[in-house]
Amino acid sequence: MSRLRVLPLVVASLAVAVAARGFDLCLPTANDALLRPGADADFFQPTIEGTVESGMFGCVRANGHRFHEGIDIKCLQRDRQGEPTDPVHAVADGEVGFINAKPGLSNYGRYIVLEHTWDGVRVCTLYAHLRDIAPGLAAGQPVKKGQVIATLGHSTNTREGISRERAHLHFEINFLLNPNFYIWYPKREPDAPPFGNFNGQNLIGLDPAAFLRAYAANRKVNFSEYVSRLPIGFTMLVGARPFPWLRLHPEQVQPAAGTPIAYEIGMTSWGIPVTVWPRTAEEIGEPQRRQLQRGLPVVLRVSEPELARWTCYELVKRNARGDGWIFTERGRDCFEILTYTP
């Protein structure tokens, strides 16, 4: 027991040491209209719906009914055939986590995932619909901020495709939910593409435009603090057993008041864990304790105004009696992926 108590302290002090170093960012292409007030239309590439908002992050598609988990950045340069030629840059130092060079396998088309540690927080950046990938770039290689990793494009495997005119960089900043996803997913989806942990379902994103603007306004922004301030849509209870998120994100785990029997996890409405509170038996009501004992996921608290902003991506909903909250099917998947241990 005493050993368990000491460990989080050691991890916490390591996180502080890393935090002091900060991190350096650049934009993923030469298009910097994001940082010019009033220039949204020069930065975000609309869908065929045509609104500037459709290129932004969130419930911006299909009249607000479909979620877009990244931003679409407009192309600036084209060759004589009209094909895009914008170089795509690594936004920060890091390591290549994954490359999909076969556009036919994904709606992301050709895509690259880079892994970084910002202020002690493990995070990924994702670059999709690429025209080509920098020669020789391979998973496991280190990359430098600003390094050219690809060319912007319009590759995808969707039936409707992306026209040359709408070529853009789809860019995400996200968290890898579970390093054991590669075991969980093929059981669920036997025809799973060979993306291992770097499948879109295992990557949950925050609004890259908001973060890049926050960083441009204050280069000392602390990423760990930034994530902890993301709005919580609901909290869920998980029985106190070790699952990978706790080990990968010690910066989120709050001090315990005693021996925890569960973790209460504060989630954004669209599924990013932002804070973990260990909860003791005294802190949890009898009905929730019974549900936990039966291994059922528990939705504990909700912020209705916050959930109301994200109705295109519901993870929780009112139960049939209307006196409590339960997970939707998507919410159960998110819960399962986050807490899966093989």
Ligand SMILES: [Zn+2]
């Ligand atoms: Zn997109």
